[in-house]
Amino acid sequence: MPHVTHLCIIPFGVRRGLSLESETPFMFTLARTVNGKPAFARGADQDVSHLGPGLTATGLFETDGELYVYGAISGRVDAARLIIAPGGVVDGDVVAQDVRIAGRFSGRIFAPHVTIDETGNVKGRVFHTTVTVAHGARIDGRMPWRPQSYFETLKELPETYA
Amino acid sequence: MTIFNRLNPGNTANAAPNPQGRQTMPDNTANQATAPESKRPQAVAQPLYAAAGTGGPMTSVISKALKITGQLESTENIQVDGQIEGDVRGLSVKVGNGARVKGTVYGDEVELAGTVDGKIEAKKVVLTGTARMQGDVIHQDIRIESGAYIDGHCKPDFGKGGKASQPSLKAVAGEKTSAA
Incomplete structure (x- = not known):
């Protein structure tokens, strides 16, 4: 794939400034420039995507903003924030800063902050630094803890896990 | 009586015969258990998934x-x-x-x-x-x-x-x- 390697380089000062709102500036090392725009130069309303309940999609999803999934998608998701709404289904690898699951997920999640809601159903591996699991959530798999630095330096996803 | 009965705030059969000093405890735990429970889904899920509930075709x-x-x-x-x-x-x-x-x-x-x-x-x-x-x-x-x-x-x-x-x-x- 052609768009795997290029990273967004941000001066240290800018990162510091942004880290106030996002708490963790790591996403800018992972996030790609989309439409030629770096991650920090984005509008408030144009970076939220909704994939409706009637939508089925397969492939690679890259965004520097939020992605709400009400429908069913499979493949690879690379977002600042992924929200799987109740009824939403995601299958595949997810790299994000923040993941919230109220629907179904199967695959691998690489995210420092993960929240699984009451209606959430997770199968697979959740690599996290902090995780919240609501009472009633269903989890079948492992939730390996990783330090923040693991996500900051994560460039390529590991092929397999034993 | 198992250890779990003691922790269950809804178990009145168990709470009733307790001495008065202990009777306040199940009440407290009941409040703590129900109050945030009912608040949390509203505070979190409501604005987050608002668009999902609306019927009909969604763009x-x-x-x-x-x-x-x-x-x-x-x-x-x-x-x-x-x-x-x-x-x-x-x-x-x-x-x-x-x-x-x-x-x-x-x-x-x-x-x-x-x-x-x-x-x-x-x-x-x-x-x-x-x-x-x-x-x-x-x-x-x-x-x-x-x-x-x-x-x-x-x-x-x-x-x-x-x-x-x-x-x-x-x-x-x-x-x-x-x-x-």
């Missing part, structure tokens, strides 16, 4: 910041403002100004204000002034506004059988994979 929005490489199929409307490399199928597909689709766009209605590099197959096609169409348009009804750019053929063949009629997504996916 999927591919924002400017989103790039999708792959297939999209929806029984509802799709608004594309970002980039899609692959085929898009929806009820009504709007490709906004600045958006880009590299592939075929299928739909009942397709409105193009951005760029399509591929093909449009739709009953009703609208090319606005900012549209840039690189490829063929297969339609039944077409409107082209001044300023639109088309490099391709416009054929009123939509729904006339053969290859022009909407092939299923599987057939399209099969073509793609065999070509790649």
